Amino acid sequence: MAAGKPVVMVTLVSSDGQSFQLLEEAALLSAMVRDTIQIGQGRGPAGIPIRNITGQTLSMVVVYCNKHYTAAAAADGDDAADEEKKVANKKQLREWDEQFINLEQDKLYDILVAANNLGIDGLVDLCCWRFADMMKGKSASEIRVKLGIRDDFTSEQRAQIEKDSPWVWSRTT
Amino acid sequence: MAMAANIWETIPDELWWEILLRAPTRSVARSCCVSKLWCSIVRDPSFRKLHSERHAAAPNENDIPDALLVATNDVGKYSIFPIVPGESPVCCVSNAKGYRLANVCNGLLCFASRGTATVVVCNPVTGEKLAPSSDPPLLPDLHQQVMFALGFSPTTNEYKLFRFADRMIDVYTLAGEGSGWRRHQLLHPCRLVENHHSPPVVVGGKICAVAAAPPHPQQIERPGAVLVIDVASEVAFTYNTPDYGYPFADATASAFELHGRLCLAINVVNRVQFWAMPVEL
Numbered sequence: 001m002a003a004g005k006p007v008v009m010v011t012l013v014s015s016d017g018q019s020f021q022l023l024e025e026a027a028l029l030s031a032m033v034r035d036t037i038q039i040g041q042g043r044g045p046a047g048i049p050i051r052n053i054t055g056q057t058l059s060m061v062v063v064y065c066n067k068h069y070t071a072a073a074a075a076d077g078d079d080a081a082d083e084e085k086k087v088a089n090k091k092q093l094r095e096w097d098e099q100f101i102n103l104e105q106d107k108l109y110d111i112l113v114a115a116n117n118l119g120i121d122g123l124v125d126l127c128c129w130r131f132a133d134m135m136k137g138k139s140a141s142e143i144r145v146k147l148g149i150r151d152d153f154t155s156e157q158r159a160q161i162e163k164d165s166p167w168v169w170s171r172t173t
Numbered sequence: 174m175a176m177a178a179n180i181w182e183t184i185p186d187e188l189w190w191e192i193l194l195r196a197p198t199r200s201v202a203r204s205c206c207v208s209k210l211w212c213s214i215v216r217d218p219s220f221r222k223l224h225s226e227r228h229a230a231a232p233n234e235n236d237i238p239d240a241l242l243v244a245t246n247d248v249g250k251y252s253i254f255p256i257v258p259g260e261s262p263v264c265c266v267s268n269a270k271g272y273r274l275a276n277v278c279n280g281l282l283c284f285a286s287r288g289t290a291t292v293v294v295c296n297p298v299t300g301e302k303l304a305p306s307s308d309p310p311l312l313p314d315l316h317q318q319v320m321f322a323l324g325f326s327p328t329t330n331e332y333k334l335f336r337f338a339d340r341m342i343d344v345y346t347l348a349g350e351g352s353g354w355r356r357h358q359l360l361h362p363c364r365l366v367e368n369h370h371s372p373p374v375v376v377g378g379k380i381c382a383v384a385a386a387p388p389h390p391q392q393i394e395r396p397g398a399v400l401v402i403d404v405a406s407e408v409a410f411t412y413n414t415p416d417y418g419y420p421f422a423d424a425t426a427s428a429f430e431l432h433g434r435l436c437l438a439i440n441v442v443n444r445v446q447f448w449a450m451p452v453e454l
Contacts, residue, residue, distance in 0.1 A: 109184065116188060124191065132195035140206040152209050161206045 010037070011047030012062065018055030019047060020062045026069035031119030052117065057110040060100075064123055067096060101130045105147070190214055194224055202299035275321040276372040283334070285321035292321055292334055294347065309336050309343045309354050322373035324380040324404035333404050335380060344407050359409055371427040376435045378404050379452050383414070383426045383437070396426035396439065401452050415448045417441055 008024040010033070024043075027033045033048060042048040050058060071093045075086065101108070108127060115123035135143050144151055153161070193201055193214055201224060204211045214220055272293070275285040282295045294303045312319070319338040325331070332347040342357045373382035384397035398411040414426060417439045424441035437448045 112188060113184065116185065124188075128188070128191045128195050131192040132197075132200070135196050135200040135204070138200070138203075140203050143200075143204070143207050149208050149211075151207075153206070157209075158206070161212075 008043075010042060011045070012058060013047045013049045014053055014055040014058040015051055016055050018058065020055075020058055022062055022066060023069060025073075026065045029065045029068060029120050029122070031121075032117065034119075050118070053114045054110070057107075057114050060107070060111055061114055061118065061120070061123065064100060065120070067100075068093070068122060097126055101126050103130075105134075186210065186214070190220065193220070194227060198224070198228055198299060202301075274372070276323060276374070278323040278332070278375045279325050281323060281332070283321060283323035294323055294332075294334070303347065305334060305345045305347070305354075307345075307353055309345065310356065312338050312341075320373070320382065322375075322380050322382065324375050324378075324402070326378040326404035328378060329405045331404070333407075335402065337382070337400070342402065342407070342409060355407070357407055357409070371425075374428050374430050374435070375404070376430045376452050377433050380404060381428050381435050381452060383428050384411075391421075393421060394423040394425065395420075396424060396437075399428070399435070399437070401435075412450070414439070415450075417446055417448075 009021050010024045010027045012020045012022070012027065012033075014020070024037070028037070033042065036042040036048050053061070071089065075089060101111075103111070108130060112124065112127035112131070115127060131147075134146055138146060141151075143149070151158075189210065193204060193211065196204070201215050204215045206212070271286040272284045273286075275283045275292070277283070280297070282297060284293045284295065285291070291308055292305060295301070296303075317338055319336055322335045322337070324333050324335060326333070334345040334347060336343040337359075340359045342359060344355045344357065346352050371383045373380050375381075380400075380402045382400045384400055386395045386397035389395065396414045398413055400409060400411050402409045414437065417424060419441050422442050424439055426440075427438045429436050429438065431449060433451075434449045435452045437450075439446045439448065
């Protein structure tokens with residue numbers, strides 16, 4: 001972080017009234033926060049109300065923003081010279097991401113929807129990768145069970161798909 | 174908190190779209206029978222375009238099975254299996270009487286039936302099948318041997334089916350609905366029969382096939398010319414096979430692609446010679 005730069009904090013308030021303070025620059029990862037601040041709101045002591053997102057979920061989102069902000073700030077400070085270090089830092093951040101997102105599905109769902117509402121592209125991307133990863137090697141019915149999706153095909157529609165491609169119902173490694 | 178079963182169904186459609194975009198091709202193909210919403214997403218042409226671009230740019234190890242086995246059974250049904258014990262077929266072609274694997278292009282399998290002169294293109298990754306909307310025009314001699322090949326042109330992004338017979342090429346553009354079959358004459362007659370040594374290969378947007386040589390008075394078996402057809406322009410050229418040095422010995426040639434060049438493996442006097450050539454028209 002550049003010395004002498006004033007430290008500006010913002011407060012995010014969850015739907016159940018919990019407050020989270022973080023560096024404004026970290027909060028700017030969210031397009032929604034960015035827009036709010038741009039129209040001159042949200043810097044006051046009341047903070048920015050985040051509707052539909054509980055404190056439990058918002059705390060995770062704040063952790064993500066802080067980590068990614070510090071990583072980006074550190075990368076800026078390093079200059080372009082040390083290519084090796086850059087690659088290592090990137091790898092480290094990716095590993096951190098993987099651990100961070102290794103969640104049970106209810107939580108993952110909450111974070112995905114929160115990230116989408118807040119407009120944090122990196123976090124949406126991360127959640128989507130995690131979901132896509134869960135589908136790997138599973139048959140249609142296993143995917144349905146895993147993600148709790150209701151089978152809404154009529155028996156005729158199902159028969160048609162089964163006829164077109166019998167293998168899609170089966171499991172592969 | 175509501176029951177998990179309901180939670181998943183309240184995810185906005187555009188997020189399912191994003192999730193499915195990141196899934197490996199096999200999972201996506203399978204997603205068509207998860208729910209109506211998923212089916213509508215994965216069958217959307219713009220989704221498929223985005224998905225293939227993303228996964229072609231960064232190939233995923235889960236996208237392609239290592240090896241495929243093509244099996245046929247008595248009732249004329251083709252099944253394509255990945256070579257993993259206990260697996261079920263990736264794809265089935267029924268009423269497949271007389272069908273043979275004609276060639277492979279970009280991982281797509283082209284099956285042609287000699288008896289009925291019809292073609293089926295199969296994508297073993299997604300299990301999809303595609304047949305041209307019309308059969309190729311009849312040939313003057315119904316018993317004439319023909320050869321089919323599927324080609325892809327990276328410049329025009331088109332898949333075309335070719336049928337070679339004696340002095341004629343019939344071409345059909347896949348996905349170009351309503352275009353039908355077009356006929357071109359070959360300048361040099363070329364015996365292109367189904368060649369089990371060497372199915373046609375696609376090298377840099379050109380189909381290359383080893384033709385059969387004209388009958389030899391001493392019955393010596395040797396490879397004929399190499400026919401090269403540019404998939405985009407449908408222009409054909411022939412090249413002589415390289416001089417492999419044994420004009421009076423039996424020889425067979427197999428064509429394959431190597432680093433964007435056409436390679437010929439010529440089997441003569443118990444040796445295999447490898448020849449490489451760039452295919453420029």
